[in-house]
Amino acid sequence: MITFEAGKYQKLIKFFYKSFIALFLGAVLFITAVNYNFFWLFGGMPSLQELENPKSQEASLIISEDGQEIGKYFRENRNPVEFEELSPAIINTLMATEDARFTTHSGIDFRSMLRVVFTLGSSGGGSTISQQLAKNLFNTRTLEYGEEDPIYMGLLMKVGGLKTAIAKIKEWILAIKLERRYTKQEIMAMYLNEVSFGNNAYGIQVACKTYFQKDVKTVSLSEAATLIGLLQNPSLYDPRLRPEKTLARRNTVIGQLAKYDYITEDDASKMQESPLNLHFKVENQNTGTAPYFREAIRKEVLAALKEINESRPEEEQLNLYTSGLRIHTTIDSRMQKYAQDAVWEHMQAEQKLFYDHWRGRNPWVNEEMKEMKGFLRDAMKRTPRYRELMETYSNDEFKVWEELNRKIKMSVFSYNGDIDTLMSPMDSLNYYKRILNCGMMAMDPTNGHIKAYIGGINYKYFKFDHITQSKRQPGSTFKPFVYGAAIENEVATPCDKIIDEPVTFGEEDGLTGGTWTPQNSDGKYSYENLPLRRAMALSINTVSAKLMKALGPSKIADFAHKCGIESPLYEGPALCLGASEVSVYEQVSAYSTLANLGERNEPIMILKITDKVGNVLKEYSSSAKAAIKPETAYLMTYMLRGAVDEPLGTAEGLKRTSIVAGNEIGAKTGTTSNFSDGWFMGVTQKLVAGVWVGGDDRSIHFRSLALGQGAKMAMPAYAKFMEKVYADPSLSIEGYRKMPFLKPENLQFDFSCGTAPPDSTASN
Structure with a gap:
């Protein structure tokens, strides 16, 4: 029988006891030293204020006037949601996979930690959701782009093995502090809003949209398993590049759901046999609604933020791409979609026509x-x-x-x-x-709100904006400013008659080195004595030329500028036929003055900018001012209606659509020489729209007036757009429906030269 001396037992027990006490005290001292950053060796810790207001990059949202999200500005595409918005499928799957005892621990799960120690990590990580949140929120180890964070990096963290140990302790401490300051629901929501799911999808809301085109409320359990499975390693389990690994990882997560009794084993087996059913689409500046509009307002928002930040302390500076701003715009998401669909439908047909027209030849x-x-x-x-x-x-x-x-x-x-x-x-x-392009804009003339903005056929491939960046000759769509100047200056009225005959300009008109006799589009003169309304409806060049002779170019240019044309205008005879270049934006603005009884509303695209909690940072409004006489403006809408109502009017084709009956609608087509530019301007009491179609290079165009005129190239897109607008009952309720133009109360005029307007009067 083997015996041991009692003293040896006592010595061994004392040794282990002292070692345990030493290790315990050492651990306490080490944790205390890390927490308080003794001698600046361990790096700092987040302040109480930072814990209560953790910062993360949040995308700024662009909101339409009807309350829909139409785009974002971001570096990290993140759109936070509240816990109440989360699907139970997401909540249960996250706990089953990442932290089964999340609801019972206080930030650190000692059972999981011991399991990791005794299995050497083979059973998974021991970090709780709270610890992972601390690590992600405060970058205790690295910055987002891999640089060491000088705030949290102490001297000892530059020592290889110590760096991880110190960072881990910081995460324990921060996890406990987070648990004390936030509810479990808040911690879970913060975690799901913070983490990356790969493919520039930050946060669960964006991940649901990126991978399944769904909202967080509607994802299924299988879809939630796919998304939560990505968290372990978004690159390794990227479903685009490694679908087999993604499927295997999803099935592992489904197994965890069964393990913790969220689903039965049979349900898990069936679910594991189903495919991923991805609907993958990454959001970027090329996708989404109104990309040209989003780029158009970006500089304006940046300028506003620069002004706002001048009065804010450095720690409260706002950033368009990271501060989660809300940019409320004038765009109507429904009209924007209708405009995009109309342009796409028309331009697809127009492009096929163009290809057929030039088949076998270079254009x-x-x-x-x-x-x-x-x-x-x-x-x-x-x-x-x-x-x-x-x-x-x-x-x-x-x-x-x-x-x-x-x-x-x-x-x-x-x-x-x-x-x-x-x-x-x-x-x-x-x-x-060889590809034709298009620009289309619609605006409410009564308040200046831009409702639809199509800068081109596809933003991904054609970045150039044909609304504001492009300026082209407007052709006959400039003529209303010639006629309007004549009425405003009391040189003529809509019913005055002018003979369609040759008009020659020479030195007395400012020309040097010869004369110029403008021709009509068909090269002929009818010598008919035409009322002004019919002359404009038929777009007779000689009548515009005679008005130019009577007025002089400066009065016409002045009238156009008052209405809203901002570009410099060539003050010579050719101005009467639209020789000076203008943008679609300017044309819509100027025509809106005619539709608004002579009051010019500056076009606006932004209503207000708020921070992420709704505090208003800046508000915008259109400044309305009287530009021309109300009587002139109303008579010009009567003139513009002639293009639709008069026999053989250039916009008579609109009668074949549903938008004319029961409506007052004015229109003007425009075609430049050699058919390089096709224009159409449509005017109603509540909506003015302009369309331009052409090649980006002016030498690329149709070869005939039959195909290259504005009535063929541009008008169909407008008609399709308006048909969709009028068919939408929700827009009708908001006032965008068929109606007469408002008429000045005391207007006295004999409308016998055309279709008499109804007895509508202005409310002001």
Whole structure:
């Protein structure tokens, strides 16, 4: 029988006891030292204020006037939600997978920690949701882009093994502090709003939309399992790149749901056999509603924030991409969709017509309709790509053109979706130069609110904005300002008659070196004595020229500027036919003055900017001012109605649609020389819209008036848009319905030269 001395037991017990006490006291001292950052060795900890107001990057939302989210500005695409908005499927799946005892621990789960220690980590991590939140919120280890955070990095954290230990202790401390200051529901919501799900999807709301095009309230249990499964490693389980791994990880999560009795084993087995059923779509600046509009207001918002930040302390500075602002705009999400659909439907048909029209020939031609030799090479030389290559190859043109003719993989635009193909840069230029583009804007003339804004056919491939950035000759859509100036200056009335005959301008009209006799679009003169209303309805050039003779260009330019044209105007005879370049934005603004009894409302796109909790930072309003006489404005709407009502009026085709009957609608078409630009302006009491269609390069266009006129190129898009607007009962309730133009109370005029207006009177 083996015996041991009692003293040896006592010594061993004392040794373990002392070691335990030493380790315990050492751990307490170490944790205390980390918490208080003794001698600045361990790095700082978040302050009480930071704990109560944790900061994370939050996308700024763009809100339509009817309360819909139409886009975002972000670096990290994050849109926080409240706990009450979360689906039970998400809540249960998160706890089953990440923290089964979340509701019972106080920030640290010692059972999980011991399990990790005794299994050497083979059973998973021991971090609770609260610890993971602390780590993500306060970057206790690294900054978001991988740099060490100087606030939390002490000298000892530069020592390899100590860095992780110190960071882990900080996370324990912060987890306990978070548990003391927030409810379990708040912690879970904060965690789900903070974490990354990959593919620039930050937070559960954006993840649901990115991977399934769903809201957090509606995701299924299987979908929740996919999303929560991504949290372990979003790159490794990226469903786009590794669907098999994603499926396996999802099934593991489903197994956890069964393990903790959220579902039965049978339900889990059935669910594990189902496919992922992804509806993947990453949000970026190219996607979503109104991308051209979002870019148009971005600079305005940045300027406003610069002004706002001047009076705020540094720690309260606002950032468009990270501060979760709410930008409330004038855009109506319904009208924007109708405008986008109308433009897409029309331009798809117009593009096919253009391809058929030029089949077998190149569409770039000169004034004589002859092909321009070397057009593509000259166009390429004007591109940044050419200049960069010339610099790269030290002006060696042979190498540059060799590079520009080398085929590479690329994705190109088409109306049937993006096409992945092999093309050289020269092939790509050849392809895109044949594509027509469009700009369309609609505005409420009574308050200046821009309701729809289409800067082009596809923002991803065509960044140039044809509403504000582009200025083109408006052609005959400028004529209402000629007629309006004549009425305003009491030179003529809508019923006065002028003979359609040649008019010649010479030196007495400011021309030098010859004369100019403008022709009508068909090159003929009818010598008919036409009332002004009918002359404008038929867009007779000679009548505009005679009014120019009577008024002089300065009065016409002045009238146009009063209405809302801001671009400089050439004050010469050709102004009467729309020779000076203007934008769609200016045209809609100016026509709106005619529809609003002569009061000009400055177009506005933003109503207000608020912070993420609703505090108003800046408000906007349109400044209405009397620009022209109310009588002139109303008579001009009567004139514009002639294009629809008069026999053979340029917009008579609108009668074939549903938008004319029971409505007063004014219109003007415009076509520039050689058919480079097709314009249409539509005017109603509550909505003024302008459409431009053409090639980005002016030498690319149709060859005939039958195809290249504004009534063919632009008017159908307007008609489709208005049909959709009038068919929407919710818009009708809000006032966007068929109605007469308001008439000045004391207007005395004999309307016998055309269709008499109803006896409508202005309310003011």
